[in-house]
Amino acid sequence: MPQRLHSADTDFERHFRDLLAAKREASVDVEAAVRAILDDVRARGDAALIEYTQRFDALTLTPETLRVSAAEIAAATEATPPETMEALRFAHERIRSHHARQRPSDERYTDALGAELGHRWTAVESVGLYVPGGAASYPSSVLMNAVPAQVAGVERIAMVVPAMRGALNPLVLAAAAVAGVTEIYRVGGAQAIAALAYGTETIPAVAKIVGPGNAYVASAKRQVFGSVGIDMVAGPSEVLVIADGENDPDWLAADLLAQAEHDAAAQSILLTDSAELADAVERAVERQLATLSRSATARESWETFGAVIVVRDLLAEAPALADRIAAEHLEIATDDPDAVFSRIRNAGAAFLGRHTPEVIGDYVGGSNHVLPTARSARFSSGLSVLDFVKRTSILRLSADTLRALAPAAIELARVEGLDAHARSVAIRLNPGA
Amino acid sequence: MPQRLHSADTDFERHFRDLLAAKREASVDVEAAVRAILDDVRARGDAALIEYTQRFDALTLTPETLRVSAAEIAAATEATPPETMEALRFAHERIRSHHARQRPSDERYTDALGAELGHRWTAVESVGLYVPGGAASYPSSVLMNAVPAQVAGVERIAMVVPAMRGALNPLVLAAAAVAGVTEIYRVGGAQAIAALAYGTETIPAVAKIVGPGNAYVASAKRQVFGSVGIDMVAGPSEVLVIADGENDPDWLAADLLAQAEHDAAAQSILLTDSAELADAVERAVERQLATLSRSATARESWETFGAVIVVRDLLAEAPALADRIAAEHLEIATDDPDAVFSRIRNAGAAFLGRHTPEVIGDYVGGSNHVLPTARSARFSSGLSVLDFVKRTSILRLSADTLRALAPAAIELARVEGLDAHARSVAIRLNPGA
Structure with a gap:
């Protein structure tokens, strides 16, 4: 039986706190093991990736067979019953049309002092999408991760999915096909995260990695963060x-x-x-x-x-x-x-x-x-189009507007002890002087 | 002299790659030391926080003197020259009015099948703002971190700033006063991050921590991430x-x-x-x-x-x-x-x-x-109001709309092997049956 709490009980607050504090995940210390894998794939590329895939997934690959072929994707789609394909397409279209409303707008305006301010959103260049193998291999998650990236305008989406003893979930490939994801590699674990983050001879590096995974994948994502962006660790x-x-x-x-x-x-x-x-x-x-x-x-x-x-x-x-x-x-x-x-x-x-x-x-x-x-x-928030775009702020001044802003900037640079900051503004005030 | 690269040179690509790959920060391994501090402050609260402040900042505090008093903040403001106060206020008003344009909008709409969809943005409840001591103690950074949180509607902003041998930068206090930040604690380092993340008897925990810091602060932020949100590590x-x-x-x-x-x-x-x-x-x-x-x-x-x-x-x-x-x-x-x-x-x-x-x-x-x-x-993007709000997605269906969406949901649940998922939808289709 689950525990029962009554807010009228005198010890409710204590029990409620315990409920909030309950650790639901055993913390597995895989950091050092993952670090070694990351370093090795970074140093040796495909060769290391292939060795780890042999060791952990019992699958022998070559650089040529790392990538899932178009024929395999087509075969998985053909093998999927029509009612399942229809459900995937129905889900895909609903997810797509909802996320299309999330695209943020650029802005550019001129303020009272004549300063032109604004921001511009651009898509992340390339995204890696991790799809787990085994029981947590959900075609719906392929759609949920791929669609916002596509709506954002991400030009390249590279999917990785482990194939234990060579087996791939055809529904995952079918979902990728429905989403239009065609760059798929049959690798998983920390070695796949390393390949996406650092690149190998066969797999070009991406700028951001998203998608769920086990403790090894989660640790790998945390460790490559900085070299690439990551989504939250769920x-x-x-x-x-x-x-x-x-x-x-x-x-x-x-x-x-x-x-x-x-x-x-x-x-x-x-x-x-x-x-x-x-x-x-x-x-x-x-x-x-x-x-x-x-x-x-x-x-x-x-x-x-x-x-x-x-x-x-x-x-x-x-x-x-x-x-x-x-x-x-x-x-x-x-x-x-x-x-x-x-x-x-x-x-x-x-x-x-x-x-x-x-x-x-x-x-x-x-x-x-x-x-x-x-x-x-x-x-924090759920995954959205905002996770696949980034904002560049924009400032543009005329000589006159610079003159209006200069005194405060120079004063603040002065009190912060940053001479070159002050000079960078002051030097533009008297051209030719 | 800095290095000179010419794009016309045959070895340009190699030199440019080296430029991109240059490590500019020595990676200092402070993780274990920080972990011990975090655990100690989490376990012993104020007592540990005060001990570490004695050890690292050569400052003796009591729970009563952890917080900077309103009189001290007022004194710092009075001691700041009028032209500096004016520059801070000028900067504050410009930052505030620009960030006010960044507040995202809620949305709620009904789609073609009758499903009500939308999202609602709410402010993060409470935010901790880390301000470094020493040479990197910039009043402008106080404004840049505090203002977007305030514009977002964050109800509580708790600032921490180390006071080596008791000394606080009056300009940092003056900037806090200009921004309206009144909850300020004279602690820093990993111990201050622990206090913000876990709470102590005197310092209630916050939901998110932002602001720059040294290697100890950066490591502490990374380690408490999950318990609380953090901004990027700059x-x-x-x-x-x-x-x-x-x-x-x-x-x-x-x-x-x-x-x-x-x-x-x-x-x-x-x-x-x-x-x-x-x-x-x-x-x-x-x-x-x-x-x-x-x-x-x-x-x-x-x-x-x-x-x-x-x-x-x-x-x-x-x-x-x-x-x-x-x-x-x-x-x-x-x-x-x-x-x-x-x-x-x-x-x-x-x-x-x-x-x-x-x-x-x-x-x-x-x-x-x-x-x-x-x-x-x-x-990733610069700090903005978006960093201090989070989005809740909203779905509301009628019995008829649920009926329209049900077949695809049940089919996907079925192929993912999730019986209770399928039942949760199917059971609502024939009430009373």
């Missing part, structure tokens, strides 16, 4: 469901289990003002667990990290608790969800109303499913 | 000046030295199509070095990392080289600077025309002077 998934008593317990149970089935370290929290609903949801979870293919994972997550919080007044108490939880996914299952949502500051994505299961956002809502985990919604 | 400053032959060599020499005087590891590069101008600028640099208070630092930077690149055709060759350099500061001193700038993708900030020295952007241009260094303009 932790296990989580959902906070805020619900009044007027909900179907089976619907909410399914939502809680949809997070729990991802990962034993996932976290599902129900926050309600109805103890009856809380009981009914817990019973529904037990019933539904019996028929899940990933029931062992889901049960472990639910029993270890799941929580049910019962409050007296939903509108008065839920927002402050939700802000402290700062959930990746926030469902609000009430008649007037905006009344609750408008009082909440911290959440990666909000799903409003009883007919908006978070799962729609995983696939076909249109918004991105790469979202801040582990309370990082307090300070 | 390296030594740099400028690329693209100039035709029609420039006053003294103006450009002053601009190159304005970067060089910051730090021996700073980098100033002149890129021109005029070998005569290149010679004249080098002579002017030598002349001007003689009268700089920081001439030793500036000379070391210029001779070690400075470079003069001579090309045959500025418009044809400069943009591609500039994109590879991806400079923090880019000056374009030509008659039609936009013709060059429009072909360049990677730069932190652009200063266009002969009357726009980069130094204006350091102080009173209005745009931010916290900018991406070390080629990170390829994938």
